Amino acid sequence: MNLLVLGANSDVAYAVAAAFARHEKASILLASRNMELLEKKVQDLTIRYGVEVSCCYFDVTDFESHAAFYESLQKKPDVVVYSAGYMPEQQADAQKNYKEAQKIFAINFSGAAAMLEVVAGDFEKQGHGSIIGISSVAGERGRQSNYIYGSSKAAFNSYLSGMRNRLCKRGVHVMTVLPGFIHTKMTESLELPELLTAQPQEVAEDIYRAFRKKKNIIYTKWFWRWIMLVIKSIPEAVFKRMGL
Amino acid sequence: MELTSWGRYPRIKASGKHFETREQLKRQMDQDGDLIAYGMGRSYGDSALNQRVVFSSRFNKIMNFNPETGLVACESGVSLQELISVFLPQGWFLSVTPGTRLISVGGAIASDVHGKNHHVAGCFSTSVDSFELMLPGGEVVLCSREENERLFRATCGGMGLTGIILTAVIRLQKVKSAFIRETVKQCRNLEEIFHCFEQYQKLPYSVAWIDCLESGEKVGRSVLMAGEHADTGSLDIKLNRPVSVPFDFPGFCLNRYSVKLFNRLYYHTRSTFVENRLVPLDPFFYPLDSIGHWNRIYGKGGFTQYQLVLPKTASYEGLKLILDRIAKQGLGSFLAVLKLCGPGNGNDLSFPIEGYSLALDLKIEKKLFPFLNELDRIVIDFGGRLYLTKDVRMSKDVFRKGYPLWETFAELRETMGMKEKFNSLQSRRLEV
Ligand SMILES: Cc1cc2nc3c(=O)[nH]c(=O)nc-3n(C[C@H](O)[C@H](O)[C@H](O)COP(=O)(O)OP(=O)(O)OC[C@H]3O[C@@H](n4cnc5c(N)ncnc54)[C@H](O)[C@@H]3O)c2cc1C
Ligand SMILES: NC(=O)c1ccc[n+]([C@@H]2O[C@H](COP(=O)([O-])OP(=O)(O)OC[C@H]3O[C@@H](n4cnc5c(N)ncnc54)[C@H](OP(=O)(O)O)[C@@H]3O)[C@@H](O)[C@H]2O)c1
Numbered sequence: 001m002n003l004l005v006l007g008a009n010s011d012v013a014y015a016v017a018a019a020f021a022r023h024e025k026a027s028i029l030l031a032s033r034n035m036e037l038l039e040k041k042v043q044d045l046t047i048r049y050g051v052e053v054s055c056c057y058f059d060v061t062d063f064e065s066h067a068a069f070y071e072s073l074q075k076k077p078d079v080v081v082y083s084a085g086y087m088p089e090q091q092a093d094a095q096k097n098y099k100e101a102q103k104i105f106a107i108n109f110s111g112a113a114a115m116l117e118v119v120a121g122d123f124e125k126q127g128h129g130s131i132i133g134i135s136s137v138a139g140e141r142g143r144q145s146n147y148i149y150g151s152s153k154a155a156f157n158s159y160l161s162g163m164r165n166r167l168c169k170r171g172v173h174v175m176t177v178l179p180g181f182i183h184t185k186m187t188e189s190l191e192l193p194e195l196l197t198a199q200p201q202e203v204a205e206d207i208y209r210a211f212r213k214k215k216n217i218i219y220t221k222w223f224w225r226w227i228m229l230v231i232k233s234i235p236e237a238v239f240k241r242m243g244l
Numbered sequence: 245m246e247l248t249s250w251g252r253y254p255r256i257k258a259s260g261k262h263f264e265t266r267e268q269l270k271r272q273m274d275q276d277g278d279l280i281a282y283g284m285g286r287s288y289g290d291s292a293l294n295q296r297v298v299f300s301s302r303f304n305k306i307m308n309f310n311p312e313t314g315l316v317a318c319e320s321g322v323s324l325q326e327l328i329s330v331f332l333p334q335g336w337f338l339s340v341t342p343g344t345r346l347i348s349v350g351g352a353i354a355s356d357v358h359g360k361n362h363h364v365a366g367c368f369s370t371s372v373d374s375f376e377l378m379l380p381g382g383e384v385v386l387c388s389r390e391e392n393e394r395l396f397r398a399t400c401g402g403m404g405l406t407g408i409i410l411t412a413v414i415r416l417q418k419v420k421s422a423f424i425r426e427t428v429k430q431c432r433n434l435e436e437i438f439h440c441f442e443q444y445q446k447l448p449y450s451v452a453w454i455d456c457l458e459s460g461e462k463v464g465r466s467v468l469m470a471g472e473h474a475d476t477g478s479l480d481i482k483l484n485r486p487v488s489v490p491f492d493f494p495g496f497c498l499n500r501y502s503v504k505l506f507n508r509l510y511y512h513t514r515s516t517f518v519e520n521r522l523v524p525l526d527p528f529f530y531p532l533d534s535i536g537h538w539n540r541i542y543g544k545g546g547f548t549q550y551q552l553v554l555p556k557t558a559s560y561e562g563l564k565l566i567l568d569r570i571a572k573q574g575l576g577s578f579l580a581v582l583k584l585c586g587p588g589n590g591n592d593l594s595f596p597i598e599g600y601s602l603a604l605d606l607k608i609e610k611k612l613f614p615f616l617n618e619l620d621r622i623v624i625d626f627g628g629r630l631y632l633t634k635d636v637r638m639s640k641d642v643f644r645k646g647y648p649l650w651e652t653f654a655e656l657r658e659t660m661g662m663k664e665k666f667n668s669l670q671s672r673r674l675e676v
Contacts (some may be wrong), residue, residue: 011302036265044305048330183301188262191245 001026004077005113007060007084008032011184012134013133014041015204016081021049021210027075031058060111061103062082070118079211082112082121087149087186094148101148107207108152109193113159120163123172128156130173130211133160137178141227143244164216175210176217180224196223199216247297250539250591251288251636253608254548256669258299259533264436269408270382272298278667281404283351284323287551289401289636290669291355298408300350305409306330314416315373320350325483327416336416337473337525339371343581345483345530347492351408355633356401356594356624360449360471360529363586367594369400375412380665383409384388384510398656400596403632405657405666405676423477424449424528427470428518430511434464434564438600441584444470449528452582456501456604459571466582467514474522481526488536492544498607500574542607548636551595551603553585554628559600562626566602566619572613577604592653595631613637635670643674650676 003020004015007032020026029052030038040054043051047197058069094100110154114147116131123129138146139153157176164174181197206220219225234242247258260282261268272279282297300321308317314336316327323617324338325345331337342357351357353375357368364369368655374388377399387396425446437452450470458465532538539547545626551600554562563582581603585596595601606612621644623630629646630638644650654676657663 040305046308047309052426143601171506184263185262 001079002075002077004073004080004119005030005034005110006058006080006082008041009034009037010083010085010134011200012179012182012203013081015081015200015231016083016132016207017032017041017045017053018049018138018201019204019208020079021045021053022077025049027052028054029073029075029077030055031069033057033059033188060068060104060115063114066115066118070115070122076122077119078128079132081115081132081134081207082116083134084111085134085136085186087146087161090146090148090209091169092217101134104149105152105155108149109159112156116159120167120172123164124167124170127170128172128174131160131163131206132175132177132211133205134177135160137180137224137228140178141231141239145244150244167175173214175207177203177207177210178217178219178228179226180219180221180227196221196227226238245393245635246544249285249289251546251548251608252539252544253548253636254290254293254669255546256293256295257296257556258293258297260299262302263304266378266384266410269298269303269378269410273378273380273382273408275421277432277442278665280666280671281320281354281408282349283321283348283354284346286347286618287355287633288547289634290673291305291633291635291671292351293669294438294667300348300408303410304348306542314418315413316416317411317413318349319411320348320353320375321469322349323347324349325605329483331416331420332525333479334477335418335420337419338615339415339417340365340368341483342368343362343530344533346533349414350404353409353412354402355405356589356591357633358585360451360583361674362596363445363450363515364448364586366586366589367400367591367596369396369589369594371415371417371589372400373413373415374534375399375406376410378410379407381659391638394656398593398653400437402653403589403593403670404488404668405653405671406660406662407666419479421474421477421573422472422479422481422525423522424471424525425474425520426467426518426523426528427520428514429468429470430514430516431464431466431468433462433569434466436546436562437464437466437582438560440468443599444468446474450584453510454566454567454580454582455511456570456577456603457504457507457567457574458579463567465511465572466637467511469526471523473525477513477522479522483526486534486536488541489538489624493538493541498542503577520671542605546609547605547607548612549603549605549631549634550619551601551631552619552623552628553597553631554594554602554623554626555597556584556599558628560627562622562628563602564602565622569615569619569622570604573611575606575612575615577606579605592649592656593632593647595629595633597629599628601631603631632670638674640673640675643676 003026009032136153138150160176181192210218247256280294282292303319304321306318312366352368365561452468454464454466586599655660
């Protein structure tokens with residue numbers, strides 16, 4: 001199995017790569033921007049799991065490069081994981097500075113949409129493959145503290161759902177991953193409730209298991225399905241007064 | 245954030261940042277004020293605590309492995325557990341391991357940890373070929389026995405006070421199986437257990453559980469567990485996910501009666517003598533790792549471990565006195581461990597010296613610290629010392645008397661600017 005990880009320097013992505021290396025002995029290509037980190041991870045995963053790992057530079061916001069990037073891949077992937085993400089402080093940064101908001105949309109959504117479209121074209125032709133998009137429960141309902149990031153994820157959710165609709169007819173699997181809180185560098189400066197916060201390894205195991213079962217949409221950890229059910233069911237008239 | 249370590253005492257407000265690259269760490273260091281490295285927080289006391297810490301857990305990549313020599317190069321945040329799960333299936337195991345696999349390589353070097361094989365294999369540093377250290381100005385130096393030997397000796401056992409350990413090259417030992425040939429023997433008192441340790445000295449691993457509530461004739465009643473790597477059995481190892489203690493036990497659960505009952509049961513359910521039975525390596529080395537958050541049984545107030553070592557010639561008399569005091573005080577400890585250590589290694593602050601080491605877990609309570617102050621005096625009078633990585637309370641004087649090389653260490657810190665950059669609550673208390 002060939003695995004391509006986009007935004008591979010994300011902590012979740014590293015754990016997902018490790019899970020596929022461990023369970024599938026997959027050959028892995030790590031694509032992201034920080035090459036120093038990627039090269040370390042190549043060594044690390046190779047030694048830990050005895051699998052073939054390589055890396056290359058990839059910027060999801062460099063839209064023009066996407067087609068050529070995919071074209072240049074020696075071995076076309078069987079599974080593509082999209083894990084790049086960006087979540088700055090909203091009030092201080094994203095609300096005041098549209099450039100920040102734009103970056104959120106570009107990394108979390110439009111970059112993904114552009115790149116995965118290239119992948120989808122190939123998978124559709126091949127009639128096989130899996131696309132795993134790491135989105136967020138934040139996309140399920142906008143909240144005052146985080147709606148810019150949330151809306152980028154909401155867009156990604158709709159995008160993945162439509163793509164699933166299109167590609168299932170060709171036997172291509174598209175999975176939407178909706179994580180809750182995870183301990184990663186993205187959330188390092190936040191005080192997260194310990195009981196609700198997962199380690200990247202736990203999320204990665206959930207993702208791998210769901211991939212094997214060809215799931216459409218998964219919440220990870222599992223209880224987020226129920227938390228979101230409650231949050232989504234609050235009437236808007238009440239919700240708008242809440243301080244979430 | 246709230247920060248604490250394994251003893252959950254003290255708990256402090258602190259700020260902490262992870263680093264994944266040297267530049268990120270350097271940026272942390274460039275900020276004003278001092279800091280200390282925090283590995284996996286398995287030290288019991290305040291040696292990894294400071295208002296500002298840097299977390300090494302994401303600096304955890306394995307860089308190289310030579311299957312001919314068993315040399316591994318890795319970053320300091322890699323845990324011993326990860327090394328075991330990657331290399332044991334290939335027939336390699338840690339040369340030295342403490343009683344938990346949930347510690348980082350950086351923490352293993354900084355505390356120069358020892359294991360059940362100290363009498364034959366020495367401390368963790370024996371298996372360290374070299375490491376890279378980031379100094380106060382952000383420059384990185386390679387330290388080994390050949391290069392920057394002074395820094396090597398100060399850093400192994402130096403409790404993070406000389407700099408941040410970045411990467412290390414460590415030597416694994418070849419093993420044929422993931423099993424141990426274990427011998428278990430009940431000993432009725434201190435004399436018997438001392439005799440037993442000597443008798444089984446040839447075996448690479450030995451340690452004893454000791455009942456601290458017995459006195460008089462039975463003082464030192466214990467169970468020796470010794471072993472060696474087996475030749476047979478598979479190399480596969482399954483590191484089970486621990487079952488967790490879900491919440492803090494209320495304080496009253498732990499008292500002299502419950503401890504006494506536990507100790508009785510523990511002693512009497514061991515066979516009086518078993519020789520060479522085959523046991524998996526994991527429970528042999530890491531019995532406690534199968535229970536997550538077991539530190540919660542000591543309740544919200546936390547606990548500490550008092551670990552001392554006495555020179556061999558003074559061990560019998562000294563331990564008898566100490567055990568007697570403990571029994572009288574009724575400060576029973578579920579976990580009391582006795583071990584015969586081999587010769588010291590001359591590092592500035594490495595703990596083991598040739599003689600007997602005793603370690604007891606004790607719940608923090610009002611009467612505890614005054615009592616431990618009394619024990620300190622006995623330890624010092626008999627020429628012993630306390631283990632820094634377990635300590636949360638010893639005085640500057642006890643530290644200085646126990647570690648005669650403290651001055652050399654303090655001097656190095658002074659001259660190399662480490663004293664301004666690297667501090668823990670412990671280093672401030674000990675004024676080192
Ligand atoms: C159940 C249990 C059993 C144990 N058994 C033993 C035993 O048998 N023998 C033994 O010797 N010890 C034992 N210990 C103690 C433990 O091995 C040490 O405290 C070890 O140092 C913990 O490592 P850590 O990664 O958790 O470090 P931490 O607790 O986070 O830090 C410990 C010290 O190491 C320093 N440090 C950590 N990382 C770095 C770095 N990268 N650079 C510089 N300094 C660093 C810290 O500043 C601090 O001074 C045991 C502990 C537990 C909880
Ligand atoms: N952490 C959480 O609590 C949480 C919760 C729900 C959902 N999520 C989602 O889960 C995914 C992974 O999150 P994480 O916490 O693992 O993230 P992370 O550790 O913060 O990593 C995000 C990664 O995205 C990469 N990236 C950013 N911009 C990029 C670009 N232009 N091109 C290529 N790569 C880029 C970065 O790689 P480089 O360093 O190479 O630039 C960075 O390492 C994200 O989509 C996130 O939104 C996270």
